[in-house]
Amino acid sequence: MALDGHLIGYARTSTTDQQAGLEAQLRDLKAAGCRKLFSEQASAVGERAQLDAALDYARESDTLVVTKLDRLARSARHLAELVDQLESKRVTLRILNFGGDAVDTRGATGRLMLNMFAAMAQFEREMTLERQREGIAKAKAEGKYKGRKPTARAKAHDAVRLFNEGKKVAHIARELGIGRGSVYRALEAAEVRTI
Numbered sequence: 001m002a003l004d005g006h007l008i009g010y011a012r013t014s015t016t017d018q019q020a021g022l023e024a025q026l027r028d029l030k031a032a033g034c035r036k037l038f039s040e041q042a043s044a045v046g047e048r049a050q051l052d053a054a055l056d057y058a059r060e061s062d063t064l065v066v067t068k069l070d071r072l073a074r075s076a077r078h079l080a081e082l083v084d085q086l087e088s089k090r091v092t093l094r095i096l097n098f099g100g101d102a103v104d105t106r107g108a109t110g111r112l113m114l115n116m117f118a119a120m121a122q123f124e125r126e127m128t129l130e131r132q133r134e135g136i137a138k139a140k141a142e143g144k145y146k147g148r149k150p151t152a153r154a155k156a157h158d159a160v161r162l163f164n165e166g167k168k169v170a171h172i173a174r175e176l177g178i179g180r181g182s183v184y185r186a187l188e189a190a191e192v193r194t195i
Contacts, residue, residue, distance in 0.1 A: 005059065005060065005061030005062035005063060005091075006035060006036060006059075006062045006063075007032065007033045007034040007035065007036075007062070007063050007065050007094075008034060008036045008037075008038070008054055008057060008058055008062055008063065008064050008065065009026070009029030009030070009032070009034030009036070009037040009038065009039075009065050009066075010029075010037075010038050010039070010050070010051060010054045010064060010065070010066050010071070010072065011025035011026050011029060011037065011038070011039040011040075011066070011067065011071065012025075012039065012040055012041070012042060012048065012050075012051070012071045012072075013025075013041050014041070014042070014043050015041060018041070019041075022039060022041060024067075025039070025066075025067045025071065026039060028067050028096060028097075029065055029066075029067065029096075032065055032096055034065050036057065038050040038051070038053055038054040038057070045074055051072070055082075055085060055086070058086065058089060058091040059089070059091070060089060060090040060091065061090060061091075062091050062092075063091065063092040063093070063094050063104065064086060064091055064092070064093050064094070065094045065095075065096065066093075066094075066095055066096070067095075067096045067097055068095065068096070068097050069095050069114075069117065069118060069121060070121065072093075072095075073118065075118075075122050076115065076118040076119045076121075076122045079114070079115075079118045080115070080118075083105055083111070083114070086105070087105070092104050092105050092106045093105045093114070095114070151177070151178060152178040152179070152182035152185075152186070153186075155176045155177075155178055155182075155186075156182075156185075156186035156189065156190070157186075158176055159172050159176060159178070159182070159183045159186040159187065160186055160187060160190045160192055162175065162176075163183070163187055163192060164192070169183045169184065169187075
């Protein structure tokens, strides 16, 4: 627990399809005693406005709490930057599920464990990507690689139809499971006026 400060929870999933995962994180953060919660559905590599808001909100002796390390940092370097930023404000970082246990940056042992696990997680991620690239190269060489289905382009016709039926772009994007930008590109390609 934070000594005199507050527990601030941060939850994140990469896509809107992971709503149950986001709800589970929020449940766990509340159970851990977090009174202030920040959450978002954003890629780890993109802008994360709610993480920035949580970091800005945190004050000396507060604790930023996340359920898992991968919900917070995208790499060992990024984690180190976040920990430095928190430590400069005298804010502790706590990860609830860290190899089965909770760990925080209040002590040297917790910081060491955090850095070791972050480095191992990054290594595993890089190995996975390397194996994936090797598999794709092999499949291409054998003429078996199809690539990812272009989901947004495949739904362009439906996007135009729904727009012509009077639906708003945000509604179309939600209904078809594609981004708003994809809807606008489909409309532009079909020369449909949006204004």
